[in-house]
Amino acid sequence: MGAHTDRRYLGSALGLITAFMAAEVVIGVLAGSLALISDAGHMLTDAMAIGFALIAMRVAARPARGGFTYGLKRAEIISAHVNGVTLLLLAVYFAVEGVRRLIEPSPVEGVFVVITGLAGIAVNLAATWLLSRANRSSLNVEGAYQHILNDLFAFVATTAAGAVVLLTGWMRADAIAALVVAGLMLKAGWALVRAAGRVFMEAAPAGMDPADIGRRCAEAEHVVEVHDLHVWELTSGYAALSAHILVTPGADCHDVRVSVQTLLRDGYGIEHATLQVDHTPEVSDAGEAESRTAAHCVDPHGPTHHRPTHPELRPAAPPPAATMTATPVRTRGGSFGAL
Known part of the structure; x- marks a missing residue:
């Protein structure tokens, strides 16, 4: 399986994610759900991750010339690092906003959250399957894959929160789901930043003594x-x-x-x-x-x-x-x- 096939899988996943993200932002605003909006923010980083991955794959494929005697292969590592930092910044924002809504809960339309969450699970399952078929030995592709996989888990948490709000009227469930999403972002973002940092610092490959x-x-x-x-x-x-x-x-x-x-x-x-x-x-x-x-x-x-x-x-x-x-x-x- 070559780079062309990988780009095709990533391009298909990007189309799915972008279309659903736009719909989720509109529904999240109408429903007043922080969990849905945080999921949409996570999906924005997913789209960015895949976009950066596609650009980095094309740049890294250019032959060595001039002062770049190794070519531009590290463009993929830069992409992975940017994706990781973006996840960390979003995690901080949604953690702060989630705590604020725990203290002062806002009204949430549970039925919109449940329907959108179920649709998000289906979309992310499809995108995860597409990326799993690409070459995940590349930190660049693995970064995009981890974005999508963590977003899938986040949609599960969002759907559960919407069900709790719909059945019990407990509005703080939405804020708790947003904090779960922030925790997932933090975990995935730190892993990407740490792995990219090892490459930038000229460390030996992981597992090699x-x-x-x-x-x-x-x-x-x-x-x-x-x-x-x-x-x-x-x-x-x-x-x-x-x-x-x-x-x-x-x-x-x-x-x-x-x-x-x-x-x-x-x-x-x-x-x-x-x-x-x-x-x-x-x-x-x-x-x-x-x-x-x-x-x-x-x-x-x-x-x-x-x-x-x-x-x-x-x-x-x-x-x-x-x-x-x-x-x-x-x-x-x-x-x-x-x-």
Whole structure:
């Protein structure tokens, strides 16, 4: 299933949502129902979410050129972030208005709320089904899907509130339903903002442990050390990695690079890996080895160095000093040597 099919599903869902949203605003005003108006506001964010998703999909598909060497793939993450922030802002508004109506309830036409709520459930079920068939591995599509799914739950709450008002005349049920809608918006919005924020902050993809990747790469044949290891997401589902790898003197750097790239692709699904492979210096003193290793990276980045567990590839330990006690010190490269 390609991007064209995804756009078709999203476009169909957008048509359903937009048409129903316009009708719901009119009915909500006539019925005096905050729950219906809040649902319409939620549906507005649904329409925006799908609209942003469609635009972002087209922009992200443009090839890399000029200064955008990765293309515009992060447009999808921007879309997801905007959708999340919009949900949070609407959640705050409806929470405040819901509390106000709990204190001072307004008259609500229960029959309009029930009928509109049932119609909204049907529309959102159809839209949810359409979006569920698109590629939800994209954070952009998943953001639009979560909008619609949460709106479905909100319509269930609205319908229940309308039934309570119709059967008992308890007007505060409408405000409670609006608070439920606000809570759903808050949950979905925070999840989207947090997920998009991880991508913007160059965090490792969720569920991917850089320390584990470093350890496994260090266990590859001829590898002595892996450092300056970085793992991040260009966009949802597109992980990238860079690392500096030191290998034993005389080892074939090309073969090691191919071996590690195969490990990353098959073990972690990382297709885009940039690896710098160098020979480790031929020295017998561990302190001198650490110092020369640090010289490869004048300004190293990354939380740690990774070394193999097999002892034959570890740097040789320095001979014990007869007149002084060795004191560990950290070199510029982040490794430990001795004075």
